[in-house]
C-alpha cells in the first residue's frame with residue numbers, strides 16, 4: 130500500500146502508441162493521480178511544458194520525429210527540475226545506461242508492472258518536491274523576497290517572525306505533505322491555512338472543518354460522508370467534506386480535540402489517501418491536501434496518552450507556529466488601522482481618528498484572545514462610535530476586565546517592599562507604597578503616562594506633577 134502523497138501538478142505521458150497512453154494513464158488515474166496529460170507526438174512536448182508546470186514525465190524511447198533519447202537530453206538542459214522516467218520495449222542495457230547518464234531518473238522495460246511503475250513514479254515525485262523546496266528555500270534565504278507577496282496581503286503584519294513563517298509556507302506549499310499550524314486561539318491559524326491553500330496553486334476548493342465537539346460518528350460522517358441507510362436517519366447518501374475538498378485543501382481545526390478513534394482514521398487517511406464512507410465497504414481515494422491546526426500542546430498530549438504519537442510524527446513533516454500578538458506588539462498600529470477599516474465598512478460609518486494614546490494602551494495588554502480579541506474590541510468601539518475621535522471607554526472597559534489578577538493585585542509587587550521593611554520592624558510608609566504603585570502602573574503602561582494615569586484613577590497632569598516631585602524607584 131502506498132504511503133506517499135500525490136502531487137497537484139500533472140504527470141505527462143509521452144508515447145506514440147495510443148494504447149500505451151491509455152493503459153498507463155488508467156494506472157495513474159486509478160491510483161489517485163487526478164491530472165495526467167498525454168502526448169502522442171514528441172515534438173509537442175516543449176509547447177506543453179511552456180504552458181503547464183509538470184511534476185513528472187514518463188517517456189517512450191522509440192518515437193518518430195524526435196526520439197525519446199533526444200528529448201531526454203534536451204529536457205536535461207531546459208527543464209532539469211522535472212524527473213523523467215524512460216519506459217521502452219527495448220531491453221537494452223547500454224541504452225539504459227546512456228539514459229541514466231543523460232539524466233533519466235529511472236528506466237523501465239515494457240510491459241511495466243503497475244506497482245513498479247507507481248513506486249518509481251512516487252520516488253521521482255518526492256525528488257521533484259525536494260528539488261522545489263531546496264531551490265525555493267535557498268532563494269528565500271538569499272533574497273528575503275517572497276514569490277507571491279500578494280497572496281499574503283490579508284495577513285497584516287510587519288513582524289520578522291511572521292515574515293519567516295511566510296517564507297517557510299511558500300517553500301513547502303508546492304509539496305503534498307500535510308501542514309500543522311500551531312498557535313494560541315485567535316492568532317490567525319485559519320487565515321494562514323487559507324493563504325497556504327492559495328499558495329499551493331491547487332485548483333480545488335479550501336474546505337474548513339472544526340473538530341471541536343465532534344464525537345467519532347460525527348467526525349466520520351462530516352469528513353467521509355455516508356451511504357443510504359448507514360444509520361437510522363441516513364435516508365439519502367451524503368458526500369463528506371473530504372470529497373468536497375478534491376484537488377484542494379481540507380483544513381481541520383482544533384486537532385487536539387479529536388477522539389482516539391478519529392485520530393486513527395485521520396492517520397489512515399494521511400498514510401493511504403483512502404477512507405470509507407459510513408456504511409460502505411469500498412474505500413474511496415482522495416488527493417486533498419490536509420492542513421491541521423491546534424492551540425494545544427500535542428507533545429504534552431502524547432505524554433498523557435491523549436494524542437497518538439504516530440499521527441503526531443506524520444503531521445509534523447511541515448509545521449509552523451504563529452506567534453501570539455503579545456510577542457509582536459509592533460503589529461498593533463497596522464492592525465488597529467486595518468480593523469478600523471473593516472469595522473467602518475461593516476457599520477457603514479466614516480473611519481474615525483483613533484485617540485493618540487490608544488496604541489500604547491493596547492500594547493500594555495497581553496491579549497489572551499489574540500487578534501480575534503483585538504478585532505472584537507475595535508468592532509465594539511466602532512458600534513458605539515458617533516463622530517469625532519474614537520472613545521477610549523470601551524477599550525478601558527474590555528482591557529480592565531481582561532487583566533490578570535497578578536497584574537492588578539497591588540500586594541504582589543508591594544511584597545518586595547514588605548520584605549525590605551518588615552525585617553526592620555516597620556510597615557511601608559504611604560509615600561513608599563504610592564511610589565511603588567505609580568512605578569507599577571508605568572511599567573504596565575510601557576511608560577505611557579496617559580495610560581498609567583488612567584490605571585491609577587488620576588489625571589495625566591496629576592501623575593505628571595507627582596513624577597516631577599519624586600524620583601521614581603526602579
Ligand SMILES: Nc1ncnc2c1ncn2[C@@H]1O[C@H](COP(=O)(O)OP(=O)(O)OP(=O)(O)O)[C@@H](O)[C@H]1O
Pocket residue numbers: 283284285286312313314315316317318319320321382424467500501504
Ligand atoms: N495578521 C492578521 N491580519 C488581519 N486579520 C487577522 C490576522 N490574524 C488574524 N486575523 C483575523 O482575526 C480573526 C481570528 O483569526 P483566525 O480565525 O484565523 O484565528 P485562529 O487562530 O484560527 O483561531 P482559533 O484558534 O480560535 O481557531 C479573524 O477574523 C482573522 O481574519
